[in-house]
Amino acid sequence: MPIDLKAVTRKPPETVRFYVKRFDPETGRVWWQVYEVKTYRGMTILDALLKIKSEIDHSLSFRYSCRMGVCGSCGVVVNGEPRLACQTQVAEKATVSKPEIRVEPLYNFIVLRDLITDFTEFFEKHRRIKPYIIRRDLGEREKPTLEYSQSPEELSQYYEYSLCIMCGLCDASCPVYASDKLFLGPQALAQAYRFIADTRDEMWALRLEELDKEGSTYKCHFAASCSYVCPKVVDPAAAIQRLRSILFKYKLRLYRKKVSNVVPPMEVKAKPTPLPPEATVIENVSLEKLEEEKPLIPIDKLIE
Ligand code: SF4
């Protein structure tokens, strides 16, 4: 998503009206609550929510942890766009002519309370694609002893997909995920590609079978909204297109995966015998030479 990086340098309107969508699970009531918040330069949506919670309304609920775009727990919808609250500047979303911001829970997720959504199904779908490297050799799987070499080109095949922080913004923006609960969703599919493309993994067939169930991979309409909203520029839409091609070849028995070379571990080099201190201070000076000639620097200085 094109984040307005310059927003951090702009001063937001002095007071911004926040419309926060709230939900009380005990009564089932849903309503929009309005809060007037005094802002400052550099204030994020998460800062504003924390200010509301500490100074105006203690009952407002939302989730966050790292405050720096890493944990992926603060996803909300800001003015209609799925965003990380800690990564979105108030100055980016509120202007002097319209000093208002709407904050809602993530779309396509069950709301537990106010801005907190239920990620159980999201994690379940992620688990289904087996998001870890699997080797055929059980012994090696349990107790690895070998090294799995990988070239920079092989790494580049999946690296960007390994940056996913599981924030769920892609699933919240996906029109297919909204209408079909059996669809695995862009996050799980991008991770499936990430492990299938990893040359260290040998069990791609297991994942491809899972992806084929209910035609999950082929349900994508390629709206690409997942790639647009991803705060880590992961591009799940591209991963799904690559998966389609792999699955198609797999079904025709044409898919051949290159598996990385397994090599014995590098020998642990024996520690060199420590040299006398005077020999370690200046390189290329042999002890014999030091004994024969008068050193350029007095030995006591060298020892220092
Ligand atoms: S692919 Fe991007 S938007 Fe989707 S969960 Fe991962 S980091 Fe979040």
Ligand code: FES
């Ligand atoms: S609080 Fe961790 S990503 Fe926003």
